[in-house]
Amino acid sequence: MIFYMASAFLIAIGLYALMAKKNLIKMILGITFLDSGVNLLLISLGYINGGTAPILLNGVKPGEVVDPLPQALVLTNIVIGVSVTALALSVVIRVYKHYKTLNSDKVRDMKW
Amino acid sequence: MVDPTLLIGIPLFMAFLIPSIAIGWKNSARYLAGATILSNLIISALVFIEAMNNPIVSVLGGWQPPYGIVFIVGPLGSMLALLISSISMLTWFYLPPHIKEGNETKFYMLFVLLMAGATGMVLTGDLFNLFVFMEITSIASFSLLAYSRGKDEKEAIEATIKYMIIGSISSAFFLIGIALLYGVTGTLNMADLAARIPQANHNVVILSVVMIITALGIEAEMFPLNGWTPDAYTGASHPVSVMFASVVVKAGFFALIRVIFLVYSGASEALQILLIFGLFTLFVGESSALRQTDLKRMLAYSSIGQMGLLLVAFSLGNQTALVGGLYAMLNHAIAKGLLFMAAGSFILAIGTRDIRALDGMGKRMPITSVLFTIGAFSIMGLPFFGGFISKIVIISGSMEAGSIGTLIAILILSASLIELVYFLRVVHRIWMKEPAKYTNLKEPSFTVTFPMMILGAFVFLMGVYPQVFFRVLVPAAQELLRAMGGA
Numbered sequence: 001m002i003f004y005m006a007s008a009f010l011i012a013i014g015l016y017a018l019m020a021k022k023n024l025i026k027m028i029l030g031i032t033f034l035d036s037g038v039n040l041l042l043i044s045l046g047y048i049n050g051g052t053a054p055i056l057l058n059g060v061k062p063g064e065v066v067d068p069l070p071q072a073l074v075l076t077n078i079v080i081g082v083s084v085t086a087l088a089l090s091v092v093i094r095v096y097k098h099y100k101t102l103n104s105d106k107v108r109d110m111k112w
Numbered sequence: 113m114v115d116p117t118l119l120i121g122i123p124l125f126m127a128f129l130i131p132s133i134a135i136g137w138k139n140s141a142r143y144l145a146g147a148t149i150l151s152n153l154i155i156s157a158l159v160f161i162e163a164m165n166n167p168i169v170s171v172l173g174g175w176q177p178p179y180g181i182v183f184i185v186g187p188l189g190s191m192l193a194l195l196i197s198s199i200s201m202l203t204w205f206y207l208p209p210h211i212k213e214g215n216e217t218k219f220y221m222l223f224v225l226l227m228a229g230a231t232g233m234v235l236t237g238d239l240f241n242l243f244v245f246m247e248i249t250s251i252a253s254f255s256l257l258a259y260s261r262g263k264d265e266k267e268a269i270e271a272t273i274k275y276m277i278i279g280s281i282s283s284a285f286f287l288i289g290i291a292l293l294y295g296v297t298g299t300l301n302m303a304d305l306a307a308r309i310p311q312a313n314h315n316v317v318i319l320s321v322v323m324i325i326t327a328l329g330i331e332a333e334m335f336p337l338n339g340w341t342p343d344a345y346t347g348a349s350h351p352v353s354v355m356f357a358s359v360v361v362k363a364g365f366f367a368l369i370r371v372i373f374l375v376y377s378g379a380s381e382a383l384q385i386l387l388i389f390g391l392f393t394l395f396v397g398e399s400s401a402l403r404q405t406d407l408k409r410m411l412a413y414s415s416i417g418q419m420g421l422l423l424v425a426f427s428l429g430n431q432t433a434l435v436g437g438l439y440a441m442l443n444h445a446i447a448k449g450l451l452f453m454a455a456g457s458f459i460l461a462i463g464t465r466d467i468r469a470l471d472g473m474g475k476r477m478p479i480t481s482v483l484f485t486i487g488a489f490s491i492m493g494l495p496f497f498g499g500f501i502s503k504i505v506i507i508s509g510s511m512e513a514g515s516i517g518t519l520i521a522i523l524i525l526s527a528s529l530i531e532l533v534y535f536l537r538v539v540h541r542i543w544m545k546e547p548a549k550y551t552n553l554k555e556p557s558f559t560v561t562f563p564m565m566i567l568g569a570f571v572f573l574m575g576v577y578p579q580v581f582f583r584v585l586v587p588a589a590q591e592l593l594r595a596m597g598g599a
Binding site for chain 2: 011014015018024027028031034035037038041042045069070073076077080083084087088091092094095098099104107108
C-alpha cells in the first residue's frame with residue numbers, strides 16, 4: 001500500500017512542477033518525477049511481500065515470486081525516460097540560445 | 113508468407129546503419145533511406161494482399177501469446193501500414209529542396225525511425241509494445257520538428273519544447289493507464305485483454321480509460337489537448353508537416369480508437385466521451401481555421417477539425433459510420449498530405465506563409481495550384497473527390513444512430529460549411545486575383561510535383577471509384593467491431 005501512495009505522491013509532485021513552475025529545467029525535472037512515479041506504480045503492481053526472484057527452482061511455487069513482467073516494463077521505461085530527458089535538455093539549450101531565457105512564459109511567439 | 117516483423121526490423125536496423133555508413137560514404141543517407149522505405153512499401157503491399165484473405169499472426173521471440181509480444185495483422189492494420197509506407201515514399205521524393213541546409217544524415221535517420229515507429233503502432237497486438245512504439249514515434253518527431261534551420265528555427269524550437277513537454281505528459285499518462293489495466297486483468301495482450309475486461313473492476317477500468325483518452329487524445333489532436341498542434345505544424349519544415357498530418361497523428365488516432373474499442377465491453381461510456389470531445393474538436397478546429405492568415409496554420413487547424421470529424425464517426429460505433437470514418441481517415445491522410453506538400457512548394461517559392469501573398473498563384477505555378485485545389489476540394493467534400501464519399505457515408509451512419517444522430521448529421525454539415533468558406537477563400541485568391549508581384553516564379557522540379565500528382569490522382573480515384581476502397585474498408589470496419597464485441 002505504501003508503494004502505491006508513494007507513487008501517487010511522486011506523480012503529484014511531477015504534475016505540480018509541470019503546472020506551477022515557469023523554469024523549463026524545473027519542468028523537465030517534473031517530467032522525470034512523473035516517470036519515476038509511474039515506474040514505482042508498475043513495480044508495486046507485481047510486488048508480493050516476501051516474494052523471491054521469479055526463478056522456479058528448489059521448490060519455489062508460482063505464488064511465492066514477484067511478477068517479472070512489470071520489472072521488464074520498468075526497465076524499458078527507464079531507458080525511454082533517459083532518452084526523452086536527454087533530448088528535452090538539449091532542446092532547452094537551443095531554446096536558451098534563441099530566447100536568452102528559460103522562463104516558459106517568455107518563450108511564446110506563436111499564438112492562436 | 114511475408115513476416116510483418118520485417119516492417120519494423122528493417123527500418124530500425126537501417127536507422128542505426130545510416131549514420132554509420134555516412135561516416136565513410138558521404139551523401140549515402142538519402143539513397144539508403146530511400147531503399148529502406150521502398151523495401152517497406154513492397155513488404156507492406158505483400159502483407160496487405162495476404163492479410164486481406166486471412167489475418168497474419170506473427171509471434172516474436174518464440175514466446176507464445178498471451179505471454180509474448182504478438183503482431184496480429186488484419187485488413188485494417190495492413191492497410192494503415194501500406195498507407196504509412198506510401199506516404200513516406202512520396203515524402204522522400206518531395207524532400208530535397210526543403211532540406212538543403214543542415215545535417216542530411218540525421219534527418220534521414222530520424223525519418224526512417226519515424227516510419228518504423230508509426231508502422232509499429234498500427235501493427236502491434238500488445239499494449240506495452242504500443243507504448244514503446246509511441247515513444248519511438250514521439251522521439252523521432254520531436255527531433256524532426258526541431259530540425260528547421262534559418263529563419264524558421266526559432267519557431268521550430270518553441271514548438272518543439274511545447275510538443276515535447278506535453279508529449280512526455282501524454283506518455284506518462286498512457287503508462288499509468290496501461291499499469292492500471294494490467295493490474296485488473298493481468299495481461300497486456302490486446303485480444304486477451306478484451307476477453308478479460310468484462311470481469312474486471314469497473315471503476316479501475318474507467319480510470320484507466322480516462323488516462324488513456326487523455327494520453328492518446330494529445331497525440332490525436334483532440335480538443336482541448338491540441339495546444340501543440342498548430343505550433344508544431346507551423347514550425348516544422350514542410351516535409352515534416354506532411355509526415356505529422358498523414359502519419360504521426362493518424363497512428364496516434366488509430367491507437368486511441370483501438371484501445372477504446374478493446375475495453376468497450378468494460379467501459380461503454382468511453383464512446384460517449386469521445387463523441388462529445390469529437391464534436392468540440394470539430395467546431396473549435398474549423399472555426400479557428402476560419403480566422404487564420406497563415407497558410408500552414410490554417411491547414412493545421414483544418415487538420416484538427418478533420419480529426420474531430422473522425423472521432424465523431426468512430427464513436428458512433430455502427431458499421432456504416434466506421435466505414436465512413438476509415439474512408440475519411442484515408443482521405444484526410446492523402447489530401448492533407450497533398451495540401452501540405454503544395455503549401456510547402458508555395459512557401460518555398462514566395463518566402464512567406466501569409467495567405468494574402470498567394471494572389472494569382474494559379475498563373476505563376478499552375479501545376480501546384482491545381483493540385484492544391486484538388487486537395488482543398490477533397491477536404492471540403494465536393495463531389496468527385498474522396499471527401500464527398502467519406503462525409504456522405506459518415507452522415508448516413510449517424511442517421512442510423514437514432515434521433516441524436518440527426519443532430520450530429522446537422523452539426524457535421526454545418527462544420528463542413530465553415531470548411532468550405534475558408535478553403536474557398538484561399539482557392540479564390542489563387543485563381544481569381546490578379547498576380548501581385550513575384551514575376552520570376554517557376555514550378556518546382558518534377559520530383560517535387562510527381563508525388564503530389566500521385567496523391568491528387570488517389571484523391572480523385574477515391575471520389576470516382578469508392579467501391580474499390582470499400583472492398584478493403586468494410587472488412588477493416590468489421591475487424592474493429594469484432595474487437596468491440598470482446599472476441
